[in-house]
Amino acid sequence: MKKLSTIKIAIPNKGRLRDPSLELLKAAGYRFRIKERMLYATCSNAGVTLIFLRADDIPLLVASGIVDLGITGQDLVREKNAKIKEILPLELGKCRLCVAVSDNFKYKNPASLDGKRIATSFPNITKSFFKKNRAAIDCLEMSGALEITVGLGLADAIVDIVETGDTLRENKLRVVEDIGTYQTSLIGNAKSALSPEVKQIRRRLEGILIARRYSMLEYNIKKELFKKAETITPGFEAPTVSEIDEAGWCAVKVMVEKKQVIEVMDRLESLGATAILETEIKNCRL
């Protein structure tokens, strides 16, 4: 496999994806310094250069091989119809792309918007959604501030990203259709996806993502109850069981999804487990 000399990773230069992307790379061991208005940053401990670009330019720059990798939204990849290879979904920036209308608009189905104007920064996805639903719409392409268009009478509906729904509520809009759900991904192209350096980047990031999702749980349990305890804590792979001084007892170490930890602790305690401890996993390779 041909080596790629320095891996160029495109990172969103602003917006909600930028800081979480940089934090993730730092957690995975990449060292770099970001200065105000810098357009790129070189890693001091790896052959990696971060290039700060607009999130919506990243899919096509990665697809064309101008940069090797990119961190951007799956929504933008789809909108740009970019021929990329998804390397790793990053569990960040989860959002929905929705059709929203004003609270008092009488909406039944997409045909309710036939002949209407829809403001969006996702014109391709929007046109294809309404075409599929046989509604002829007038697509008003904008790059931001979509929510105010309906109140001002510039558009009848919008197709936009919804995360918490606060922006819609503030503007007296409501979701009437979900077009898709997306998250942030590490993307590459046919060439970079196969390179050993990119595989290493993927493994490092994956280690952090798993560590963020799981806790380590330790407990002692009577050996005769271990099988029952194992059904409560099957682990990422399998629990590690070791002998302890107390006759008839064993110690168990197992990964548990963070969102389930409290309930799992309750169940283990009811079963008779003792010394149940939760610890953070900082990083891992599984």
Ligand code: PRP
């Ligand atoms: C997006 C989207 C909405 C807002 C929705 O904009 O365009 O304005 O987030 O989020 P909410 O449901 O949590 O209120 P973003 O902040 O990404 O900035 P942008 O306008 O530059 O795309």
